[in-house]
Amino acid sequence: MLAIYAMTLWTLVTVVRILWVYPGTYLPPLLSRRIRETEPRRNPRGVFLIGWAGLRGSVTMAAALSIPVTTASGAPFPGRDLVIFLAATTIVLTLVVNGLTLLSVSAFYQPLAVGAIVVLAALIMRYQK
Secondary structure, three states, X not given: OHHHHHHHHHHHHHHHHHHHHHHXXXXXXXXXXXXXXXXXXXXXXXXXXXXXXXXXXXXXXXXXXXXXXXXXXXXXXXXHHHHHHHHHHHHHHHXXXXXXXXXXXXXXXXXXXXXXXXXXXXXXXXXXX
């Protein structure tokens, strides 16, 4: 049952991340004339790659580990172990599945040579500022 929870959460996180990248990419140029005039139009395939490559986890794990071990009454905090387990498995699955398939996904969605990873990393760094 825990494996089902972990896979469901990883799938949800990945899908939401990919879906969020599109409005996060296309809304600013619609709302700002300066952005429209100074930045080039985004390629939807590249935007998908940004969403797929979004490997996250440090804040998730920090939040999960910040849950107290016990409540004020001294009883174990309910569900703490499950939250930590799900955070850890989501991080591992995101790193392993998304990370190991990044080159294949980039070749499928945007046929680039091996340099695709370098270009993608530069785009990720640009959008994280």
